[in-house]
Amino acid sequence: MINLERKTNNDNYMFSGLDTVMLAREYGTPLYVVSEDIIKEKCKEIRDSFILKYKNVKVAYASKAFLNLAMCKIIEREGLCLDVVSGGELYTAIKANFPMEKIFFHGNNKSRAELELAISNDIGRIVVDNLYELELINNIAKKMNKKSRVLYRVTPGVESETHKYVITGQKDSKFGIPLVDDIIFEAIKRGMEYENIDLLGFHFHVGSQIFDNKSHIIATEKIMNLIKEARDRFGFITKELNTGGGYGIYYKQGDNPKPINYFTDAIMEKVFSKCKEFNLDLPTIIIEPGRWIIGEAGITLYTIGTIKEIPGIRKYVAIDGGMPDNPRPALYGAKYEAVVANKINEEAKETVTIAGKCCETGDILIWDLKAPKTEAGDILAVFSTGAYNYSMANNYNKIPRPAVVLVSEGNVETIVERETYEDLISRYNIPLHLK
Incomplete structure (x- = not known):
């Protein structure tokens, strides 16, 4: 040094x-x-405006934005969870001795080897992108005599005001399970039936570098409606809702970045109102800022x-x-x-x-x-x-x-x-x- x-x-x-x-x-x-000073300031804002303000919430740093051994240690010290999207990112976290139970594993085409690495290390959550992956996870977990905790990534069908290459929540997306009755409800049914799957809830992501909270609010309302319908149809109780990240930062003149609570307060308000309207138990709410932190x-x-x-x-x-x-x-x-x-x-x-x-x-x-x-x-x-x-x-x-x-x-x-x-x-x- x-x-x-x-x-x-x-x-x-x-x-x-x-x-x-x-x-x-x-x-x-x-x-x-x-x-590191700026990273600490950002994490303090997250704690003050979200973690300490609301009960039963979590924050996962989206490591795809920037990851190495040192960053893993910083995120661990700051008390956040870690969002990984590949075997390489997961391996980095393993080598940094990051707490495995605080890892969320994303990705639209996880390989068998990547899933075996995740399941054998008992990571916290696997965010399932499709039914093929769900079956693969169930089979791997069965062979290892484990039960995998999963969330479903769903595509809320929401357009965000950002570059077309970083919009992820629209109906025509390579990510997630679409909100089509025949598909999403079949997925929920299977997740409840598989013996080696513990389906905890849902995840969505509407895009990156977003300055307006409208798409997060609309997506949250849509998924809260899904949560109610899943309860009414199958008796499924959603324990966790991961609302993704995508909060914009300043790059150039004209950018108008917002404090973290501009997004999180709006999301929580929508969750509270829908839980009251539908008589739902409040799920754990998770956010995944990456770019906003680093x-x-x-x-x-x-x-x-x-x-x-x-x-x-x-x-x-x-x-x-x-x-x-x-x-x-x-x-x-x-x-x-x-x-x-x-x-x-x-x-x-x-x-x-x-x-x-x-x-x-x-x-x-x-x-x-x-x-x-x-x-x-x-x-x-x-x-x-x-x-x-x-x-x-x-x-x-x-x-x-x-x-x-x-x-x-x-x-x-x-x-x-x-x-x-x-x-x-x-x-x-x-x-x-x-x-």
Whole structure:
């Protein structure tokens, strides 16, 4: 662990109390920087506004946003559960000794091997996506002489105001069991009949990066109606309702992120009113924020290299990263804000386009950024990269993935080592006939 002095050049951008130019110099670039201080602030808001405000509620961090051993330990310390969506994420949690009973396992096509790993480790909940999976879980649990606790992921048929690639609650979705009588009620019936299944309730998710609570309210009402119908038809008592996450954060001008209680209070109000109307027992309510916890807690630092100006058209400023460390702009037009970290107090006199170094025309990180006069060697700091940047990082063009450092109260520690060229080829083999 390194302690970086807080004395700094006033022209440098400070993040979580530390000089980002010093961080870039010490650890190299590209560099993911994650603030544990901000994560703790977010978790405190969740505790104050939801966990301590309401009885019988849980919060599961959606680990797909950002996960490694250190993050598992932070989430455990903060008292939250963990939402995983693959064998790899589950294995990471196992290696971090995360409490297995506090894990929710999602995914629309879990393999037999992944389910065997989950069931053998007695994880808390498996969120079942379809009837094929339900039967597979029952068979595996039977062979292991166990009973698996499950929730059904249902598709509420709700459209959310966000990018089409991150809408998940609409009727035409690859996720979940649709709210069609012949399908959902058959699923409930089977879940009650299978000896090695303990069906506890339902889960829904309406999408990601959402600023309005309307879709959560509508989806909650629909699932509360389902809960009543399941009781009336089968005597099934819903013990848990997982309402997902998707709460938006700030990326760019025009974004209007809300405090967590803007969503949770509306959800709980709807649950309370429907339980009273239908004479239902109050189920445990679960939320799954991921991006909301980690997104604004991360930045990425780059070093500027080539600068290329096309007179009257555009000025390209190239960085030492791009699509491999942040594919979101290329995938679905994600937009970011940034500053030249070593010229934070200089006037923005030019408009530049931040280009990545990959051999792809689409490798553009930011279009038309207002910036001071840029030069090779300047440090660029891109905001709100904590979620879905490290998680989606790849080795396109054989570019090693960046390191990740965790900053907290002036201290810095590497939690993911920078990849090397040797790492890139460490699993390659040459067939005998080519040697």
